[in-house]
Amino acid sequence: MLWGAEVELPGVEDTEAFGEALAAELGPGDLVVLSGPLGAGKTALVRGLGRGLGVRGAVTSPTFVIAREHKAGPRGVPLVHVDAYRLGMGGGSIADELDDLDLDTDLTAAVVAVEWGEGVAERLADRHVLVRLDRRPDDVRVARAERVST
8 A cells, every 4th residue: 555645546456456455454343434526536535444354245436325334254353434425415514414423333343434434424533544546537547545643
C-alpha cells in the first residue's frame, strides 16, 4: 500500500483490488472513512475490502439500510459497511444519527467502513484511514489513502 500516493484506478476491478490491498493493512478496530462524489467507486472499494478481509457473502451498498454487517469467514475479520449519505435528511443531526448506530461498539471487533463519512465519522475513533476517491472526466478513478490521528 502506497500511503499518501495518488493511485489511478482505470476500472472497477482496479478499485476493488485497491480495497483488497488496503484490507491487508487493516484489522479489528480500524475505521475507514471514504470520501468522494457519486460514482467515484466507494462501494466498489468496500467490496474489495470485504474480499481482502475474508467476509462471507456479497458486499452491496447499504444506502437504504444505512449500515450492513458482513460476518467473517473462517479466518476473516468482520466488516461493518455504513453509508452516511442519507443521515440527517430527516432534519436531525448527522452526528447524532451516526451515534445512534452504535458503531463504536463494532470498532473493537470489526473493520468499520463509512461512505460519505468525512467530517463526521472521524469522531468514532482516535485514528482512522481516510480514503479520498475521485472520478476524472476520462472515467478513471483516482484514490489516495492516508492514516489520520486525531
